[in-house]
Amino acid sequence: MLGEHEYRLHTEWTGNRGAGTTDYRDYDRLVTLSARGKPDLLASADKPFRGDPTRWNPEELLVAALSECHLLSYLHACVKAGVVVVGYTDDPTGLMVEDGRDGGAFTEVVLHPRVTVAAESMIDAALAAHTPAHEWCFIANSVNFPVHVQPTVTAP
Known part of the structure; x- marks a missing residue:
């Protein structure tokens, strides 16, 4: 591939x-x-x-791309680690700062994945799987600002 x-x-x-x-x-x-x-x-x-708040904007799409990329990389990392994920949600946040010259830049994005795994015995491995997922994420590897991951993992 x-x-x-x-x-x-x-x-x-x-x-x-x-x-x-x-x-x-x-x-x-x-x-x-x-x-x-x-x-x-x-x-x-x-x-x-001056945009339409009912439509997606580029800043939201960038944060969404980072969130989805981490999710997909994370699911792959969990398969490799033998972790069974049964639920995943994220409420990512991004901070963009204007520069006063009609431009600006993101200073950070923070992902807040909440993962549910099939068994309590998988929690430690599920938390650890966020590290390779972050390293593998194509989008996170393509931006020039930090992307932080603050996960929570639980079992039913």
Whole structure:
């Protein structure tokens, strides 16, 4: 499975109100993201940047990508460790700081995975599996800010 993997999608700005970008307030930040065989994803800027709060924004999508990547890497790590995961949720948080020059950057993302394993005897191995999962996560390896993992593992 080694090799290069290319990802293609289509991004279309749908926020032209008729005057284009004649002024900062003259256009909507509406975007449609699409990829072959998948439902469209309606996106926008974050509300403080004149976006539509009912749509996904790029900052949320970045935090979501980090969360899902860790989850998928973690499930693989658990299989390799003989840990049976029966439930997994996460409420990740991301902190982005504006730089005062119309830009900014994320300073950190914190994942808060809550994992349920099949037996209490698996809890220690389940906690340990977060380390290789974090090391394997393609998205976490691609960002220039820390991604912290603060897991909780329980058994029924």
